[in-house]
Amino acid sequence: MARKTGDIKFSKRGEALIGQEMFRLLDLSRNLEREGKHIYHLELGEPKNYKGAKNYPPGRVINKTIISLLNCDVGYTSSKGLPSLRQKLALYFSENFAKQIKTENIVISTANMLIYQVLDIICETNDRVILFTPAFPSYIASCRYIGATIHQVPLSIDDGFCLTKNNIDKAFSVKPKVIFVNSGNNPTGAVYDQETLKYLLEQAIEHDSWVVSDETYGMLSYQKEYFSMINLEYKKLVVISSFSKVFNIPGYRIGYAIADPIVIDKISLSSSTLYSSLPIFTQEGILDGISIIDNFAKDRKKYYKKLSNECMKILDKSNYLFYVRPESAFYLFIDIRKLKIDDKLFCSRLLEEYRTVVTPGTSFGYEGFIRASFCGNIDDVKKGLRQIVLFAKLLGGKENI
Amino acid sequence: MARKTGDIKFSKRGEALIGQEMFRLLDLSRNLEREGKHIYHLELGEPKNYKGAKNYPPGRVINKTIISLLNCDVGYTSSKGLPSLRQKLALYFSENFAKQIKTENIVISTANMLIYQVLDIICETNDRVILFTPAFPSYIASCRYIGATIHQVPLSIDDGFCLTKNNIDKAFSVKPKVIFVNSGNNPTGAVYDQETLKYLLEQAIEHDSWVVSDETYGMLSYQKEYFSMINLEYKKLVVISSFSKVFNIPGYRIGYAIADPIVIDKISLSSSTLYSSLPIFTQEGILDGISIIDNFAKDRKKYYKKLSNECMKILDKSNYLFYVRPESAFYLFIDIRKLKIDDKLFCSRLLEEYRTVVTPGTSFGYEGFIRASFCGNIDDVKKGLRQIVLFAKLLGGKENI
Numbered sequence: 100m101a102r103k104t105g106d107i108k109f110s111k112r113g114e115a116l117i118g119q120e121m122f123r124l125l126d127l128s129r130n131l132e133r134e135g136k137h138i139y140h141l142e143l144g145e146p147k148n149y150k151g152a153k154n155y156p157p158g159r160v161i162n163k164t165i166i167s168l169l170n171c172d173v174g175y176t177s178s179k180g181l182p183s184l185r186q187k188l189a190l191y192f193s194e195n196f197a198k199q200i201k202t203e204n205i206v207i208s209t210a211n212m213l214i215y216q217v218l219d220i221i222c223e224t225n226d227r228v229i230l231f232t233p234a235f236p237s238y239i240a241s242c243r244y245i246g247a248t249i250h251q252v253p254l255s256i257d258d259g260f261c262l263t264k265n266n267i268d269k270a271f272s273v274k275p276k277v278i279f280v281n282s283g284n285n286p287t288g289a290v291y292d293q294e295t296l297k298y299l300l301e302q303a304i305e306h307d308s309w310v311v312s313d314e315t316y317g318m319l320s321y322q323k324e325y326f327s328m329i330n331l332e333y334k335k336l337v338v339i340s341s342f343s344k345v346f347n348i349p350g351y352r353i354g355y356a357i358a359d360p361i362v363i364d365k366i367s368l369s370s371s372t373l374y375s376s377l378p379i380f381t382q383e384g385i386l387d388g389i390s391i392i393d394n395f396a397k398d399r400k401k402y403y404k405k406l407s408n409e410c411m412k413i414l415d416k417s418n419y420l421f422y423v424r425p426e427s428a429f430y431l432f433i434d435i436r437k438l439k440i441d442d443k444l445f446c447s448r449l450l451e452e453y454r455t456v457v458t459p460g461t462s463f464g465y466e467g468f469i470r471a472s473f474c475g476n477i478d479d480v481k482k483g484l485r486q487i488v489l490f491a492k493l494l495g496g497k498e499n500i
Numbered sequence: 501m502a503r504k505t506g507d508i509k510f511s512k513r514g515e516a517l518i519g520q521e522m523f524r525l526l527d528l529s530r531n532l533e534r535e536g537k538h539i540y541h542l543e544l545g546e547p548k549n550y551k552g553a554k555n556y557p558p559g560r561v562i563n564k565t566i567i568s569l570l571n572c573d574v575g576y577t578s579s580k581g582l583p584s585l586r587q588k589l590a591l592y593f594s595e596n597f598a599k600q601i602k603t604e605n606i607v608i609s610t611a612n613m614l615i616y617q618v619l620d621i622i623c624e625t626n627d628r629v630i631l632f633t634p635a636f637p638s639y640i641a642s643c644r645y646i647g648a649t650i651h652q653v654p655l656s657i658d659d660g661f662c663l664t665k666n667n668i669d670k671a672f673s674v675k676p677k678v679i680f681v682n683s684g685n686n687p688t689g690a691v692y693d694q695e696t697l698k699y700l701l702e703q704a705i706e707h708d709s710w711v712v713s714d715e716t717y718g719m720l721s722y723q724k725e726y727f728s729m730i731n732l733e734y735k736k737l738v739v740i741s742s743f744s745k746v747f748n749i750p751g752y753r754i755g756y757a758i759a760d761p762i763v764i765d766k767i768s769l770s771s772s773t774l775y776s777s778l779p780i781f782t783q784e785g786i787l788d789g790i791s792i793i794d795n796f797a798k799d800r801k802k803y804y805k806k807l808s809n810e811c812m813k814i815l816d817k818s819n820y821l822f823y824v825r826p827e828s829a830f831y832l833f834i835d836i837r838k839l840k841i842d843d844k845l846f847c848s849r850l851l852e853e854y855r856t857v858v859t860p861g862t863s864f865g866y867e868g869f870i871r872a873s874f875c876g877n878i879d880d881v882k883k884g885l886r887q888i889v890l891f892a893k894l895l896g897g898k899e900n901i
Contacts, residue, residue, distance in 0.1 A: 110621055118768075174546045178527075347574070350574040352775060371520045372641045
C-alpha cells in the first residue's frame with residue numbers, strides 16, 4: 100500500500116536504533132510496580148543505597164556538588180570538561196600509571212556516550228568491529244546504530260570467560276578497524292591479565308587497528324590485580340572509563356576518555372555538536388572525590404567480594420545453574436543452557452511469574468545465559484536469586500519428567 | 501605520501517564535525533583569562549548571576565535538586581525522562597495550549613542533543629533541510645554532521661528578520677525533508693506571528709515535510725505575544741524546548757520534545773543508545789519549578805526588556821552599527837556591513853584588541869553581522885558593547901579617511 104501523507108518513516112540510522120534492553124526492562128518493571136506489584140530488580144548495574152545495600156556515594160562528592168549548586172554554578176563549561184577536573188585526573192593517572200598523562204590527553208563525557216562518540220568518529224558504515232562476547236549491550240547498540248559490521252569472537256565459560264591469545268588471533272584475522280576490550284568485564288566479571296592485553300596491543304599495532312578499552316569496572320577488581328591499558332603506548336588506543344560504578348553515582352553521567360590529543364579534540368568537537376557541555380556542579384563534585392577514590396574503591400571491593408560470595412552460595416543450591424566466579428564488580432553471568440529454554444523467554448517468564456528482572460544473555464550477544472546484577476537492594480538481590488533458583492528447579496524438574 | 505601505521509584518520513562523519521563556535525571562543529577566551537586578562541563575555545547565551553546580573557535560577561529548582569541529592573537520587577531513570585516530570589509537563593501544556601498533550605507525547609533530553617537526535621532519526625545523507633538564516637549554529641553543525649544538505653533561506657533585516665510567506669514558499673520550493681523554525685529567534689530575537697506559522701504548517705502538510713520548531717526562547721517573548729506551534733496538529737511536527745534559558749540554568753542540560761508518540765519512542769531509543777538516561781536530581785529540581793514557571797518567565801521578560809533598551813542605547817551611539825529591536829530573549833544581532841570587514845576577522849580583532857568576545861554572523865550562516873549576548877555579567881555586557889562601538893568607530897573612521 101502506498102504511504103499516505105503524514106505517515107512517519109524513519110531514517111536507516113533511526114531504524115537501526117536498538118537502545119539498551121536493561122532500560123526497556125526497567126520501564127516495563129516500573130509499570131508493574133505502579134500496579135502495586137513488588138519487583139526484584141537485578142537488571143541494571145545501578146548501585147543502590149537503601150534496604151541494606153551500602154552503596155552510598157562518597158559524602159564529599161555529594162557535598163561538593165551541593166556547594167557548587169548553592170554557588171549557582173549552573174552555567175556552561177568547556178566541551179572538553181571542567182579544566183580543573185581534567186588537570187586533577189592527569190595528575191592522578193600520571194602518579195598511578197607507567198606513562199605520563201597530560202590534561203590534553205583527557206576529555207570528560209558520559210562513558211556510554213563515549214562508546215558511541217569514539218566509534219562514530221572512527222568508523223564508516225560496514226567497517227569491521229570486534230566484540231569479544233558476551234559484550235556490554237551498548238557496544239552492540241552503537242555498532243548497529245552507526246552501521247558498523249560486528250564480528251563476534253565468543254569467549255568460553257571453560258576459560259572462565261578470560262581473553263586468550265587464540266581469541267585475539269581470531270579477532271585480528273578479520274582485519275578489524277576497531278577492537279573493543281572490556282577488562283573488568285560486564286557481564287562476566289572477568290579481569291584479563293597483563294600479558295594478554297600487551298599481546299592484544301602488539302597485534303593491534305601490527306594490524307593498524309584501533310583499540311577501545313572500556314575500563315569502567317577496572318577499579319572494582321577484587322580477585323586479581325587490575326592491569327589498565329593506560330599503561331600502554333599506542334596512538335590508536337582509547338581508554339574509556341566512568342565514575343558511575345566506583346562512586347555509586349550512575350545518575351551523574353560522568354566519565355572520561357584518555358587518548359591522543361588529536362582524538363581528544365575530535366571527541367570534544369563531537370560533544371560540542373551533540374550536547375555543548377556537561378554540568379559544572381556534577382564535575383565539581385567528582386573533582387573533590389578524586390583524592391579519596393583509591394580508598395573508596397578499596398572499600399567497595401571488599402563489599403562486593405563478600406556479597407559475591409553470598410550470592411554464589413544461593414546459586415550453588417541449584418543443579419541447573421552454572422557461573423564463573425566474578426573477579427570484579429557486581430554481575431553474575433549465569434549459564435541456563437541445561438534448562439533448554441530461550442534466555443529471553445526465561446527472562447520474560449521470570450518477570451511475569453517470579454517478579455524478578457534480569458537481563459537475557461542475548462542482549463550481550465551470548466545466548467543461553469542471563470545476567471544478574473547484585474549491586475541493588477540486597478534483600479531484592481537475594482530474593483531475586485532465590486526466585487531464579489526456584490524457576491530453574493521448576494523448568495529443570497519438568498525437563499526430567 | 502603513504503600513511504604510516506598508527507596515523508590517525510577519522511570517519512567522514514568525524515571529519516564533518518564542526519562543533520559550536522561559541523564554545524571554541526569560550527575556550528580561547530578562558531585561556532586569555534588564565535593569563536590574567538579581563539575579558540568581556542558576550543559570546544554565550546548563558547544567563548549569569550553575578551556582578552549586577554540578576555539571572556538567578558529559581559530557588560526552589562536549586563533547593564529541590566539539593567534535596568534530591570541529599571536523598572541520594574543518584575541512580576538511573578527512564579530514558580524517556582523522569583515519569584513525574586513528563587506527567588507534570590503534559591498537564592501544564594494541556595492547560596496552556598489549544599490541544600491535549602499526553603505524557604506519551606513528551607520526552608526529556610538535552611535540547612541541543614534533541615536537534616541532533618530528531619534530525620538523525622528522520623534524515624538520510626543528502627536529504628534537504630531548510631534553515632531560515634541567520635540560524636542557531638547547532639542546526640548547521642547537526643546537518644553537516646549527519647550529511648544532510650542545508651538549503652538556506654535568508655531572512656532580511658528589512659523585514660525585521662521576521663519569517664514571511666514569501667520565505668516559506670521559497671523554502672518549500674526545494675521539497676525539503678525537514679524545515680527548522682525558531683521563533684523566539686536566536687540570534688535575531690524575532691518572534692513570528694500566528695498566521696505565518698499556521699501557513700508554514702499548512703505548507704508542510706501539503707509537501708509532507710517534517711517541521712522542527714525550536715521554542716527555547718518562546719517563554720521569553722517580551723514585545724509580542726508568543727504563539728507556540730504546540731497549538732497546531734501535525735504528525736510530523738516536533739517541538740523542541742529547554743529549561744536552560746527560562747530558568748537561568750543552562751548547565752542543567754535539560755530540555756524536552758513534544759511530538760507524536762511514535763517519534764517520542766524513537767527519540768527515547770536514541771537516548772537509551774547514546775546516554776542511557778539523564779540525572780534524576782536535575783529533573784526533580786525542574787519538576788518542582790514547573791508550578792512557578794509562568795511567574796518566573798514574567799519577571800525574566802521584564803528584566804530583559806529593560807536591559808535590551810539599555811543595550812540598544814549604547815549601540816545607538818554608533819553611526820556604523822545597525823540592529824533590529826529584539827522581541828524576545830537576550831541577543832542583539834548587529835549589522836557591521838558598513839564597516840566592510842569580514843565578521844570573523846572583526847570578532848578575532850575585537851577579542852585581541854578590545855578583549856571582547858562576540859560570535860560572528862558566519863556561524864549563523866549570515867555574513868556581515870555579529871551576535872552579542874546580553875545575559876551575562878551586566879558590567880561586562882555594557883563595557884563590551886562600548887568596546888564594539890569604539891572598534892566600529894576606529895574601523896569606520898579609517899574607512900572615511
